[in-house]
């Protein structure tokens with residue numbers, strides 16, 4: 352198995368040492384080359400699970416194996432795109448993309464790779480600008496270009512298009528689909544958008560309200576590129592599942608908020 356998530360649980364403790372178990376006993380096997388989307392109500396632990404897979408956070412119990420090696424920390428075998436762009440403000444756009452490549456590629460190759468990915472996110476004319484000269488959406492496109500340029504086999508994306516306008520979002524969804532189809536990377540993609548997950552993923556994992564577990568594991572067997580009219584039935588089905596979970600979260604938040 353390419354990625355094996357074994358009985359993973361995560362509990363946080365607040366300042367009063369009250370325990371908050373975010374999710375419990377998550378078991379998930381992901382094949383190499385799969386495009387998996389993680390859906391679930393706000394606060395069910397999608398970002399936390401992604402950070403644990405990335406090696407940026409530790410599980411409270413359980414373990415994760417990537418190509419049979421236990422994940423103990425971040426590494427070049429996985430790259431992550433966060434909800435907000437995380438760029439070095441003192442480096443230009445092109446230098447930001449080249450930074451993770453500095454040890455693996457010579458200068459000319461770094462420049463070529465940076466230029467290719469900047470073109471892909473339609474920012475070629477901004478290569479020598481600094482992040483503060485770009486809008487939030489443009490900065491996020493640079494982060495995506497940087498993660499793709501690293502060419503890690505496992506790409507972890509935490510609502511990467513959440514802050515983008517609808518048109519840019521659609522363009523980048525199409526680009527990501529093309530990259531995935533040609534490079535056959537394994538992608539785990541957190542989103543709030545049912546439509547986005549049906550458009551992109553092979554497989555949709557739905558996490559339930561806290562303490563979260565996996566409540567559905569759905570194969571998306573629609574031809575690509577996916578058309579809205581073909582997606583409608585599955586969209587309806589997922590909406591019904593998610594609505595129930597969102598209601599549970601709202602009730603729990605009221606209870607938790609009231610106890611503070």
Ligand SMILES: Nc1ncnc2c1ncn2[C@@H]1O[C@H](COP(=O)(O)OP(=O)(O)OP(=O)(O)O)[C@@H](O)[C@H]1O
Nearest residue numbers: 363364371373391392393394395396397398399400
């Ligand atoms: N470092 C932390 N310390 C304490 N609690 C945390 C920490 N990180 C996350 N949490 C809590 O864990 C729960 C899950 O958070 P997480 O961000 O993983 O959820 P999510 O499903 O990605 O939510 P959203 O869809 O809103 O982004 C939340 O209740 C959050 O407050």
